[in-house]
């Protein structure tokens with residue numbers, strides 16, 4: 422009787438461990454369903470991850486990985502947007518000045534709500550065309566000023 426009870430307890434423990442492992446795997450590979458490859462625009466896959474600015478960005482296939490590797494500067498703003506969209510990067514300060522960013526001065530660029538420090542910065546960003554906005558706000562220089570990448574510490 423006693424032995425049986427021990428066995429079943431152990432069984433539950435093993436089962437719990439398996440569930441835990443399965444959950445962990447799911448989280449590690451969890452990228453948003455609508456995340457797009459920044460090279461071709463097709464759905465990004467966790468199989469084609471690339472280390473980027475302290476986090477990971479996701480592409481659609483080996484060809485896109487090669488294209489990205491060959492022209493990182495052009496793809497930088499879109500890659501940085503992926504870090505934000507996948508919540509690996511969090512905004513800390515205004516991307517123009519590095520000063521404290523306020524939710525009262527928000528401009529949505531490529532679906533990302535970007536906070537600026539003041540009305541002038543907000544106005545400047547809002548007045549530009551999207552291509553220029555991307556350079557102004559999500560170039561590596563601006564991104565590193567305004568965003569902190571945290572997910573790399575916790576993922577895997």
Ligand SMILES: [Zn+2]
Pocket residue numbers: 458459460461462463480481482485
């Ligand atoms: Zn692609």
Ligand SMILES: [Zn+2]
Pocket residue numbers: 515517518537538539540541542543
């Ligand atoms: Zn400002």
